[in-house]
Amino acid sequence: MNSSYLPSNILYIDLSNNKFWIEERPEVFEQYLGGTGVAIQLLKEQCPPGCDPFSPENPIILAIGPLTGLFPLASKTIAMFKSPHTGNLGESHCGGRSAIAIRLAGYGAIVIKGRSSNPTYLAIHNDKIHFRDASTIWGMESVFTVGRIIRENEPGSGLRTIMRIGSAGEREVTYASVTTETYRHFGRLGLGAVFGSKRLKALVISGKHSLNIKDKTSYQKLYDDVYQSAVNSPVMQKYHDLGTAENILPLNEIGGLPIKNLQLTRFEDAQKISGEVMAREYLGRRLACSHCPIGCIHIAALREPYGDEPYFYKTSMICYDYEPMYALGTILGISEPESYLKLMDEVEKRGLDSMSTGVVLAWATEAFEKGIITQNETNGIQLRWGDYKNYIEAVKSIVNKTNEFFHALAKGVDYAASQYGGKEFALSFMGNEMPGYHTGPAAHIGVFIGARHSHLDNAGYGIDQKILVNRHLTPTELVEQLLTEEYWRQILSSLTICFFARGVYTPKIVRNTLHSVGYDLTENDLRKIGEEIHHEKYKFKTREGFHIDDYHIPNRIFDTPTPIGQFNRDFLIDAVKILKEKISEW
Numbered sequence: 048m049n050s051s052y053l054p055s056n057i058l059y060i061d062l063s064n065n066k067f068w069i070e071e072r073p074e075v076f077e078q079y080l081g082g083t084g085v086a087i088q089l090l091k092e093q094c095p096p097g098c099d100p101f102s103p104e105n106p107i108i109l110a111i112g113p114l115t116g117l118f119p120l121a122s123k124t125i126a127m128f129k130s131p132h133t134g135n136l137g138e139s140h141c142g143g144r145s146a147i148a149i150r151l152a153g154y155g156a157i158v159i160k161g162r163s164s165n166p167t168y169l170a171i172h173n174d175k176i177h178f179r180d181a182s183t184i185w186g187m188e189s190v191f192t193v194g195r196i197i198r199e200n201e202p203g204s205g206l207r208t209i210m211r212i213g214s215a216g217e218r219e220v221t222y223a224s225v226t227t228e229t230y231r232h233f234g235r236l237g238l239g240a241v242f243g244s245k246r247l248k249a250l251v252i253s254g255k256h257s258l259n260i261k262d263k264t265s266y267q268k269l270y271d272d273v274y275q276s277a278v279n280s281p282v283m284q285k286y287h288d289l290g291t292a293e294n295i296l297p298l299n300e301i302g303g304l305p306i307k308n309l310q311l312t313r314f315e316d317a318q319k320i321s322g323e324v325m326a327r328e329y330l331g332r333r334l335a336c337s338h339c340p341i342g343c344i345h346i347a348a349l350r351e352p353y354g355d356e357p358y359f360y361k362t363s364m365i366c367y368d369y370e371p372m373y374a375l376g377t378i379l380g381i382s383e384p385e386s387y388l389k390l391m392d393e394v395e396k397r398g399l400d401s402m403s404t405g406v407v408l409a410w411a412t413e414a415f416e417k418g419i420i421t422q423n424e425t426n427g428i429q430l431r432w433g434d435y436k437n438y439i440e441a442v443k444s445i446v447n448k449t450n451e452f453f454h455a456l457a458k459g460v461d462y463a464a465s466q467y468g469g470k471e472f473a474l475s476f477m478g479n480e481m482p483g484y485h486t487g488p489a490a491h492i493g494v495f496i497g498a499r500h501s502h503l504d505n506a507g508y509g510i511d512q513k514i515l516v517n518r519h520l521t522p523t524e525l526v527e528q529l530l531t532e533e534y535w536r537q538i539l540s541s542l543t544i545c546f547f548a549r550g551v552y553t554p555k556i557v558r559n560t561l562h563s564v565g566y567d568l569t570e571n572d573l574r575k576i577g578e579e580i581h582h583e584k585y586k587f588k589t590r591e592g593f594h595i596d597d598y599h600i601p602n603r604i605f606d607t608p609t610p611i612g613q614f615n616r617d618f619l620i621d622a623v624k625i626l627k628e629k630i631s632e633w
């Protein structure tokens with residue numbers, strides 16, 4: 048193939064010695080496409096077995112793909128690292144302008160290792176790399192302020208992204224996130240804490256390169272096909288109109304919406320916090336990631352009185368979608384949009400993953416209610432369902448690790464429950480806090496067997512909807528379906544395609560788009576590559592100490608009925624057995 052179409056330059060950065068170098072690695076992009084496929088190869092090369100996630104040796108890998116900048120919705124950057132939250136595979140995807148900025152700066156991947164002696168931020172402007180002193184912004188708790196200051200400091204022309212951490216990342220809360228472009232995140236599994244451990248406050252990337260394409264006429268036609276398919280898709284229209292916030296009412300209707308730490312699955316106040324109400328009453332603007340014609344990012348405008356003077360108001364712009372609405376809303380019994388938005392603003396500002404934060408707070412509230420912990424542990428904060436003001440205080444205490452209890456909460460719900468009890472209502476799957484779908488066995492088995500224990504690994508909740516309508520699935524069929532979906536998602540994430548566009552990027556479209564940048568792969572070749580990437584990720588995870596036999600799923604998941612009925616433990620045991628047989632062949 049003609050590798051000049053590929054984003055094959057890798058930028059290596061050594062923070063310990065303020066050094067950088069560039070290597071051309073077309074072979075890795077030819078074989079593994081980009082994104083996830085390339086990132087797992089680089090992680091294997093760069094992460095020594097057993098390394099401490101907070102050691103300088105833990106690499107941060109950022110990778111984009113061959114379609115980035117060329118086709119709509121190839122908008123994500125894939126981050127890989129060893130997760131301080133689970134101790135094994137860390138993988139997180141983020142949009143904004145990140146992917147296209149990396150590509151236009153001339154890179155397919157960036158590898159960051161080492162630890163800076165002083166707080167630093169990196170400015171990458173095409174092939175100019177600057178290690179900037181970040182002492183004056185280190186200690187700034189808000190990612191919003193940090194973004195504003197860097198925007199003013201870095202003129203960088205061309206397409207620019209600013210990735211940065213808040214106080215949660217600096218203080219190594221294991222579920223700290225990295226924010227880009229104010230409203231997008233590398234949310235899950237603690238990339239923000241890895242930035243913090245390297246004393247890396249931010250990363251600015253801008254680029255002005257142009258991209259090559261071999262046959263402009265057929266490219267233009269294919270581009271138009273993909274574009275039209277995206278803008279005419281009813282599914283994409285849904286993402287544009289209400290966003291994933293639309294899920295609140297249907298999930299509540301079927302009884303799959305986690306309420307009050309999953310003690311319930313229907314919320315009498317669901318209407319009040321629905322996507323429809325949010326759009327009608329609060330929607331201030333919509334945004335899109337670069338090169339996305341959809342624009343699913345919904346920003347609420349929250350207007351509040353400011354100071355004592357009459358007619359003075361401040362308006363905060365706060366991003367919302369289903370997952371934070373679940374994690375900082377329904378699972379905490381919060382039914383007022385304004386309360387949810389204020390809590391969300393605090394979590395965003397400090398740079399925490401909203402899902403992990405919400406699940407941790409839900410566990411703490413139930414533990415408080417049951418008397419497992421008291422005001423002695425919470426420093427006097429009364430944790431009560433729906434009480435957003437006290438939740439804001441608790442968030443601050445987690446980030447500041449104000450005592451031993453909040454120190455434990457800063458390591459996630461699994462760790463906190465191991466120290467204080469309440470493990471059977473600690474909603475975690477192998478160390479990662481639960482997403483907002485109690486829809487049936489596929490959702491939970493999907494998160495449990497997924498390579499990074501994320502609902503986005505294989506979207507089991509989608510399979511549950513089919514079971515709900517159609518029929519029963521055997522454990523073998525279920526595991527097969529989950530793995531097939533997960534294999535295909537490795538291709539999409541290697542091409543850094545937004546998963547919302549998975550219906551647009553059919554195997555045929557993927558083949559054709561790849562053909563236009565020089566690959567000649569059949570659908571069967573693609574499936575094999577997807578399978579191999581998945582197995583590589585799984586092998587990394589087991590190399591770092593993950594054993595499927597150590598699994599634990601809290602009783603609460605089994606006790607609270609799903610829309611398909613009670614999740615059966617025997618079904619799970621059978622599924623694990625089947626998965627183990629498969630793993631032995633990988």
Ligand code: SF4
Pocket residue numbers: 120122142143286334335336339340341342343344545546547
């Ligand atoms: S659909 Fe949404 S998340 Fe996906 S690329 Fe577009 S704006 Fe970004």
